Amino acid sequence: MEQPIIQIKGLHKYFGQLEVLKGIDLTIQKGEVVVVIGPSGSGKSTLLRCMNFLEVPTQGHILFMGEEVGQREVNGKLARLPESVLDKQRTHMGMVFQRFNLFPHMTALQNVIEAPIQVKGMEKAKAEELGRSLLQRVGLAEKADQYPAFLSGGQQQRVAIARALAMEPDVMLFDEPTSALDPELVGEVLQVMKDLAQEGMTMVVVTHEMGFAKEVGHRVLFMDGGVVVEEDKPEAIFSNPKHPRTREFLAKVL
């Protein structure tokens, strides 16, 4: 079998005394679209943020293409990797945030080309070509020279997706990408994500959009109280949830 793109083993995360993740094991294969659902505070965003080390795991291992992210075990203790190694690892994982986090002092195009130029040392002309094609891909070619403040939430999130894609990541992490959007703007962002999934991008999506989970997800994880309560194919989990907590949650949101 092919090497999994992400492998999580025995992941625990504490915030002070609070244990937010209580032992997560998860394997994600290349090309897979994994959707993580669950109530607020269940730890799903934290799990996602641990994957690219925006949160530092308290215990356990995150492997990306077989290589441990952000840390190494030395004599049974976890030691941080040099930041430069972590920076390199992060270039392989694109992240999309709930609040977009576009750089407000840069135009849409500048947002997209900043990292390729700064991190990869790409030539500006080449980066701009790439940036324009990515903006076209998310349907925003004509907004290239607009500042984020002049874009709708949905447009901003699509720029943010283009920005993450510009680093040509092997996996895309979506942290509730539509939760901050007005209802009428959700569709355009989900459409872009759907297209991305159809093109074979590996995706981990934390979301409350059950329709998206059903339609696009290859596998759905239900998290509650810091553990993965249940995981299955979307049709199975939505039509026939096994665990009472899953049933309870789905009854509320569907």
Add this chain to the structure above:
Amino acid sequence: MSQFIEHSITILPALLTALLKTLQLAVISAVLGIPLGLIASLARISKSRIAGLIAGGYVTLFRGTPLLLQVLFFWGFFSQLDGFQAALIAFTLNSGAYTAEIIRAAIQSIDKGQMEAARSLGMSYGQAMRRIILPQTYRRLLPPMVNELAALTKDTSLAMSVGVVELLKQSQQFVSRTAIVGGTYIWTAIFYLIIVVALTTLANRLEKKLEARG
């Protein structure tokens, strides 16, 4: 009236020379103090405990003691310095300490998501700071920095305590020589005002320019 004009003509050349001294003190200590403040602010928010402690101690020391004390100290303690040099060092270090806190507050007012987004794209901390965080602080920095530079300009008058004949010292000398108080100090006030108003106008223009970028 004619007496005022006559007096003014007598004192203005020397006052202008002294004004130059004031400007020298203000400009040099601002030009040196701003990068010093930037470095200290970055040290304060850095993960390094030692850098944070040193920067924190520096800021506390220079904000927590009278500027006049600092001027007198550098002049008295380092006997090889003349008054101008001692005052310049005190002003630079003092201004750097205030600037450090201004920049730190501005950096920390930027949404945490900005740093996260930059880092998630693979940018280093330094790249993220330089390209993403700091440029966003410029607009927020302007008003407090104008305050700081205006205060610095006026505080350069403390250099008179170590024998520097800057604007205020020169004015005072004319007053004690001629006993014309109002007719002398009005020029002193006008000169300080011109500097501060020019500074504010420049900052307002800059603010508008930065705003236009959206």
